[in-house]
Amino acid sequence: MDALLSLVHGFGVxxxxxxxxxxxxxxxxxxxxxxxxxxxxxNGVAILLPLTFSMSPVSGIIMLSSIYWGALFxxxxxxxxxxxxxxxxxxxxxxxxxxxxxKGRAGEALATAFTGxxxxxxxxxxxxxxLAPVIARFALQFGPAEFFAVYLLTFCSFVGMGRESPxxxxxxxxxxxxLAAVGIDTVTGQLRMTFxxxxxxxxxxFLVAVIGxxxxxxxxxxxxxxxAFKGKSAKISPRVVLQVWKELPKxxxxxxxxxxxxxxxxITPGGATPASFMSYGLAxxxxxxxxxxxxxxxxxxxxxxxxAHAAGTSALLPMLTLGIPGSPTAAVLxxxxxIWGLQPGPLLFVEQRDFVWxxxxxxxxxxxxxxxxxxxxxxxxxxxxxxxxxxxxPVILVICAVGAYTVHNALMDISVMLVFGVIGYxxxxxxxxxxxxxxxxxxxxxxxxxxxxxxxxxxxxMSIFWANPLVGTIVTLALAMLFWPVLSAAMDRLRSPARSRxxxxxxx
Amino acid sequence: MAxxxxxxxxxACAGLAAAVGFGSARAAQAAWAPSKTVEFIVPAGxxxxxxxxxxxxxxxIQKHSLMSQALVVINKAGGAGAEGFLDVKGxxxxxxxxIITLSNLFTTPLATGVPFKWEDMTPVAMLxxxxxxxxxxxxxxxxxxxxxxxxxxxxxxxxxxxxxxxSKQEDQIITAAIEQATGTKFTYIPYKGGxxxxxxxxxxxxxxxxxxxIEAVAQWRAGELKPLCVFDGKRIPLTEKxxxxxxxxxIPTCKESGLDIEYLMLRGIFMGPGxxxxxxxxxxxxxxxxxxxxxxxxxMAKGAFNTTFMADTEYKTWLGKAAETHRAxxxxxxxxxx
Numbered sequence: 001m002d003a004l005l006s007l008v009h010g011f012g013v014x015x016x017x018x019x020x021x022x023x024x025x026x027x028x029x030x031x032x033x034x035x036x037x038x039x040x041x042x043n044g045v046a047i048l049l050p051l052t053f054s055m056s057p058v059s060g061i062i063m064l065s066s067i068y069w070g071a072l073f074x075x076x077x078x079x080x081x082x083x084x085x086x087x088x089x090x091x092x093x094x095x096x097x098x099x100x101x102x103k104g105r106a107g108e109a110l111a112t113a114f115t116g117x118x119x120x121x122x123x124x125x126x127x128x129x130x131l132a133p134v135i136a137r138f139a140l141q142f143g144p145a146e147f148f149a150v151y152l153l154t155f156c157s158f159v160g161m162g163r164e165s166p167x168x169x170x171x172x173x174x175x176x177x178x179l180a181a182v183g184i185d186t187v188t189g190q191l192r193m194t195f196x197x198x199x200x201x202x203x204x205x206f207l208v209a210v211i212g213x214x215x216x217x218x219x220x221x222x223x224x225x226x227x228a229f230k231g232k233s234a235k236i237s238p239r240v241v242l243q244v245w246k247e248l249p250k251x252x253x254x255x256x257x258x259x260x261x262x263x264x265x266x267i268t269p270g271g272a273t274p275a276s277f278m279s280y281g282l283a284x285x286x287x288x289x290x291x292x293x294x295x296x297x298x299x300x301x302x303x304x305x306x307x308a309h310a311a312g313t314s315a316l317l318p319m320l321t322l323g324i325p326g327s328p329t330a331a332v333l334x335x336x337x338x339i340w341g342l343q344p345g346p347l348l349f350v351e352q353r354d355f356v357w358x359x360x361x362x363x364x365x366x367x368x369x370x371x372x373x374x375x376x377x378x379x380x381x382x383x384x385x386x387x388x389x390x391x392x393x394p395v396i397l398v399i400c401a402v403g404a405y406t407v408h409n410a411l412m413d414i415s416v417m418l419v420f421g422v423i424g425y426x427x428x429x430x431x432x433x434x435x436x437x438x439x440x441x442x443x444x445x446x447x448x449x450x451x452x453x454x455x456x457x458x459x460x461x462m463s464i465f466w467a468n469p470l471v472g473t474i475v476t477l478a479l480a481m482l483f484w485p486v487l488s489a490a491m492d493r494l495r496s497p498a499r500s501r502x503x504x505x506x507x508x
Numbered sequence: 509m510a511x512x513x514x515x516x517x518x519x520a521c522a523g524l525a526a527a528v529g530f531g532s533a534r535a536a537q538a539a540w541a542p543s544k545t546v547e548f549i550v551p552a553g554x555x556x557x558x559x560x561x562x563x564x565x566x567x568x569i570q571k572h573s574l575m576s577q578a579l580v581v582i583n584k585a586g587g588a589g590a591e592g593f594l595d596v597k598g599x600x601x602x603x604x605x606x607i608i609t610l611s612n613l614f615t616t617p618l619a620t621g622v623p624f625k626w627e628d629m630t631p632v633a634m635l636x637x638x639x640x641x642x643x644x645x646x647x648x649x650x651x652x653x654x655x656x657x658x659x660x661x662x663x664x665x666x667x668x669x670x671x672x673x674x675s676k677q678e679d680q681i682i683t684a685a686i687e688q689a690t691g692t693k694f695t696y697i698p699y700k701g702g703x704x705x706x707x708x709x710x711x712x713x714x715x716x717x718x719x720x721x722i723e724a725v726a727q728w729r730a731g732e733l734k735p736l737c738v739f740d741g742k743r744i745p746l747t748e749k750x751x752x753x754x755x756x757x758x759i760p761t762c763k764e765s766g767l768d769i770e771y772l773m774l775r776g777i778f779m780g781p782g783x784x785x786x787x788x789x790x791x792x793x794x795x796x797x798x799x800x801x802x803x804x805x806x807x808m809a810k811g812a813f814n815t816t817f818m819a820d821t822e823y824k825t826w827l828g829k830a831a832e833t834h835r836a837x838x839x840x841x842x843x844x845x846x
Contacts, residue, residue, distance in 0.1 A: 046554050046563070046581070053567035053803075143713035144697070184588045187698055189619045189675030190845070191587060198594050201587030201622070323726050324707045331555030334703070338722065339564050341810060345726020409582050453697050457713070459666060 003130050010357030013058060014365060019358075022055070022063040023366045027373050030070015034086050035078055037211045037403035041071035041087065042328035049336050057340040058358045064336060065316070065359065066366045068329050069121065072272070072312045073374045076113035076305055077381050081106060082396055084215035089272035089308035091210055091438055092280040096293060096300025098218075103296050106382045107240040111375065112298050113305040115248060116255065118371045120310030123259040124266065125363045128317055132349065136321035139267050144453035145464045149474035150265070151447035154274045155439065156482040157281035164433045172432050176440025179204045180448075187452045199412040206442045208404045212417035213434050215400040217424025219393055241375055244298075251299050254283050258303045262310025267318055271327045272311040273442055277435075279307030285484070313363060320344055320356065540786040542577040542604055549607040551592030553585040556701060557638065557720060558610045561775055561807075565608075565795075568803050574794055588612055588674065590622040597628045599780035603787040606632065611678040611773045614834035619676035621845035626831060630783040631776070631823050632791045635799075637814035638773040640682055640718045640739040641759060645709055646732055653737040653765035656716065657690050665693040671705040671714035674698055676843045678773050679705075681834070682718045682739060684841035685769045709733060720773075721812035725750065737762035739771045744812050756812045772814055774830065776823070792819045 014020070033044035045064050052060035075087030080097035093113060100109040127135065142150075159169055182193045183203025194200040248255070258279040265275035283303035284293040293300045315327040323344040325331035337344050342352055349356050384392065404417035427434055458464035466472040480487075548566065552558045562581045569575050584592035589612040596607045607629070617624050642653055650656040660668045670686075672679025675698040683696050697714055699705045702723030709717045709724075710732045717724070718739070727733040729751050737760050738744060744756040762769050777791060798804050799817060808815050818826055838844055 042554055046559075046583075049563055050567040050570055054571055140707060140711035143708060143711060183586060184620070185675075186700065187675055189588065189677065189680075189698075189843075191620050191622070194587070198591065201591045201594075203586065318707075322707050322710075323703045323723075325555060325701075325703065328554065331553075331701070335555050335560040335563060338560055338810070339567065339807070341806060343726045343729070343810070346730035346732065347726065408584070408586070449698075449700075453699070456695055456697050457669060459695070 006353065006357045007129055007361060009353065010359075010361030011365075013354050013358035014062075014361045016059075019059055019062050019362070020365075022059050023066045023362060024369060024373075026063040026066025027070040027073075027366060027370045030067040030072075031074035031077075031370075031374060031377075032070075033067065034071035034074020034076075036406075037078060037084050037086050037207070037215065037400060039403060039406045040207065040328070041068050042332050043406060044071060045329055045332045045336075049332065049339070052336065053339065057337075057342055058355055060336065060340060061333070061355065061359050062362045062366070064333055065362065066370075068312065068333070069363070069366050069370050070373075071329070072121075072309050073114060073117055073370050075308075076117070076301075077110065077374075080109045080113060080301070081381060081385060082215065083218040084396065084400065085210055088206060088210065088442060089276045089312070090304070091214070091273070091435075091442075092276040092304035092308075093301055094214060095280065095304075095435065096295075096297045099294065099296035100298075100301065101385070105296065106385060107378055108244050108298065109296075109301050110378045110381060111241045111244040112248065112301045114371060114374045114378075115245065116258070116302040116306035117309035118367055119255055120259050120262050120306035120308070121313045121363070121367045123256075124263050124310040124313035125360065125367070127263055127314060128363070129360055132317055132321055133346075135267055135317060136346070139318050139322060139324075141470055142268050144450045144457060145467065145471045146474065147268070147270075147450040148447060148454055149465065149471050149478065150268060150270050151274065151443050151450065153474055153478040153481065154270070154278045154281075154443060155447070156478040157278050157285070158439055159436065159482065164431060168432045169436050172427070172434070173436040173440045176437040177444045177448075179209070179437075180441050180444030186445075186449050187456075199410070202408055202410065202413075204416065204441065205407050205413070206438070207407045208413045208417050209420050209441055210438060211400050211404050212420025213424035213427070213438065215396065216418060216421025217428065217434075219396060220421060220425040221428055222389065222393070238379065241378065247298065248302070251302055254287060254299050254303050255306055257282060257286070258306035259310045262307035262312075263314045265307070266311035266314030266327070270311070271315065272308040275311035276304035276308040277439055277443075280304045285481075316359075316363075320348055320359075321346060540603070540784070540790050542575065542790070544604055545578045545580055546575070547605045548579050548581045549592045549596055549605065550581060550583045551585065551589030551607060551612060552583065552610060554583055557722070558608050558775070559583060561635070562608050564803070564807050565798060568798050568801050569794070571803070572797075572801055574797050587620060587622060588616045588677070590616050590620060590624070593617075593624045593629070594622070596778060596780050597624050601782040602780050603783055605780055606791060607778050608635075609774055609776050609778060610638075611681075611834070613774065613776075613778075614831050615677045615681065615838065615843075618835060618838050619843055619845055626778070626827050629778040629781060630788060631827055632779055632788055632819070633795050634774060634776045634816060634818040634823050634826065635795060636775045636808060637816055638720050638775060639744060639812055639814055640678070640771055640773070641721055641724065642736040642739070642762065642767075643706075643709060643717045643719055643724050643728075643733045644715065644736060645712060646734045647712075648715070648734075650736065653760070653762055653767050656736055657686075657692070657767060660692040660694070661690060663692075666695045668692070668694050668716065669697055669714040670694045671697050671699055671708050671717045673700070673702050673705060676838070678771065679718050681837050681841065681843070682769065682771050684843070685771065685837055686767065688840060689767060689769055706733065721756065722810065725812075735759045737765045737767060739769055740814065741770050744814070746809060746812055748809075774827075775813075776827075 033039050075090035076093050078084045078086040079090040079093040080101050083094050083098040085091040097109045185192050261279045262275045280303050284290045315330045318324045319330045319334050325334045401414050404413045454464050465475045550559050550562045566579050599605045670683045680696050705717045706724045706727050708714050710727050739762050746756040749755050
């Protein structure tokens with residue numbers, strides 16, 4: 001009840017027309033930022049942060065968080081249309097979103113992605129409204145061992161289920177781990193595999209790799225296949241949205257599961273990117289359509305997008321209550337809070353009621369606003385596919401190059417992107433999967449450091465991964481996931497001879 | 509991005525017009541002023557302490573129109589900041605690039621062997637010094653730093669776990685200094701950021717931390733953490749109550765508690781090699797004016813910074829000494845790159 005009253009108070013704070021204006025401005029900028037690969041939510045918010053110093057903290061956070069929601073929505077657009085993830089958390093959206101676009105169902109994929117995003121955000125905001133203090137306590141139980149367990153679960157829920165040979169999956173994943181290891185080793189403070197080169201100090205940024213592997217790689221493939229986008233004849237009308245809405249309730253289980261995974265990953269804080277991968281993996285395993293994932297399933301778009309947006313939203317919770325950012329963008333927002341003179345932490349909810357509840361109320365409103373903005377632009381974005389390939393391809397390449405450059409302001413990264421483009425092309429030709437490589441590149445670093453932190457804590461004793469019920473459950477769950485295909489095959493074999501024997505018995 | 513470059517250019521034009529207008533009056537005062545957008549390099553990632561300070565500076569300079577040109581913050585965090593320092597080192601005679609430093613100015617080259625040192629760049633000014641405080645969980649039995657040290661000495665080796673930011677950087681150097689001063693052995697666990705460390709301490713995953721004030725103040729006020737001592741020569745001169753009973757000034761120095769360790773982290777500004785005295789003078793003057801703004805004073809108080817300001821020879825002498833201290837501490841701890 002208390003929370004409801006506070007929320008009403010929050011909507012009161014929001015009623016200032018200037019705040020609504022900032023909200024729409026933020027959403028609009030955010031969608032643009034989300035569409036441009038490389039220029040992520042974190043960069044966008046950081047660039048615009050100084051502009052907000054002259055605003056009141058409430059207006060400032062509303063505008064900045066709206067940029068973040070906009071970017072969360074926008075990331076899906078290029079993933080689906082061009083197989084170029086605009087944001088790291090929309091990589092998993094390409095797996096089914098792009099095949100859908102190729103089949104001429106881009107409008108449906110976009111509408112699904114946006115609706116899923118909205119649903120995820122809504123669930124996460126409910127959580128933020130009613131359970132913030134309880135959940136903050138839960139997040140504190142996460143030490144290095146628990147973090148590693150979560151990353152392990154992400155890997156395990158994702159491997160061993162592709163159509164590709166397991167050896168190719170492992171090869172791709174190992175390449176990803178090797179690339180993730182380049183640069184500074186955060187545990188020992190030593191440089192690794194930089195070979196004395198200044199350019200390699202940065203390591204390989206996940207975003208640059210993704211832009212190359214997917215964006216450039218895709219353009220190379222398309223060029224080979226005949227200089228035209230598949231699916232360009234797609235007819236798109238506002239009616240598509242209604243059709244999708246009619247179909248989506250069928251997938252309620254996936255949506256709810258993804259929202260839970262997302263909220264959990266946002267709070268712990270694993271972040272939106274692992275959440276999207278894990279949720280896609282789980283959906284593929286447990287859905288009836290699981291076997292068709294990767295060929296353009298609505299559910300395969302719904303799962304990662306719902307989880308990513310739920311995680312992105314709930315990442316605010318540890319930031320506000322504990323001062324730990326759940327995502328890079330939340331880290332920049334955290335900096336903003338400090339600059340405005342607000343101290344995130346357990347007392348923020350008590351001392352800054354206007355600020356906190358104004359922010360929470362704005363999340364409800366700005367996600368509705370975001371949904372309206374992006375849905376009404378679906379036909380426009382889908383129409384881009386009708387532009388001739390010879391015109392749009394160079395434009396995409398330029399946007400990719402700009403995106404790769406923006407990540408670190410490094411010219412070298414454009415060359416790195418091109419190399420990754422060729423790698424992506426070769427991988428596709430030899431039917432090596434890209435997803436494990438990307439997953440290892442984005443999570444390899446974090447998984448490695450949490451594993452080593454845990455080992456330092458336990459003085460090298462592996463039993464730390466079963467030291468308490470929380471970590472023990474997650475690790476066991478992860479291992480069960482990993483060996484699920486083997487286990488289920490073994491069980492089938494056990495069962496079928498038994499059955500055949502039973503069948504044989506009466507005959508005797 | 510493009511939009512902001514344009515905005516910058518528009519501002520630049522306006523600035524130019526203003527400069528022409530004031531031309532004769534200004535020329536006598538400042539011999540040099542930036543003629544294009546100034547890049548402000550941060551040798552650390554977005555969201556960290558140095559990044560926050562750089563963005564506050566950017567905001568203040570913009571809000572009070574302290575500079576006719578735009579200031580753009582650029583993060584170059586690769587190789588524990590080496591990327592940023594090498595960039596500035598390689599920008600000889602480019603007065604449109606400045607860098608804010610943290611202690612990785614000293615620690616990164618020593619720990620990684622990447623070839624740069626503070627003398628490679630032109631020192632501009634010290635903006636402030638960041639304090640370090642020894643924190644433990646509020647439920648821990650230690651009341652003073654002495655209790656803590658005694659317990660650590662009595663405990664088994666590696667039993668006490670110190671959480672900190674990064675590896676072979678300021679937090680681990682202080683940990684090593686505590687080990688050297690007390691003859692105990694801690695297990696040092698490196699985390700990504702100060703916020704993580706504070707939360708891990710609240711969650712009881714580590715025994716203690718040496719977080720900066722701003723990183724742990726929220727948990728202190730919420731009664732989750734308690735400060736034992738501050739690693740400075742004298743107490744923090746802030747007497748406003750932060751919790752119900754204590755102010756920053758109520759925290760004893762570690763020396764008072766029998767732990768004779770002092771460590772402060774530099775928040776200073778540098779330019780590339782070969783900057784002229786006029787160019788340095790422009791930036792010194794700029795940051796002096798920033799220090800006068802209420803926003804900066806507020807930021808300093810919130811983070812309980814040591815607000816010492818230095819420039820010229822004084823700054824250079826301080827840098828020389830600090831570099832020596834770091835080398836000595838890191839050599840003793842065995843952190844030097846082989």
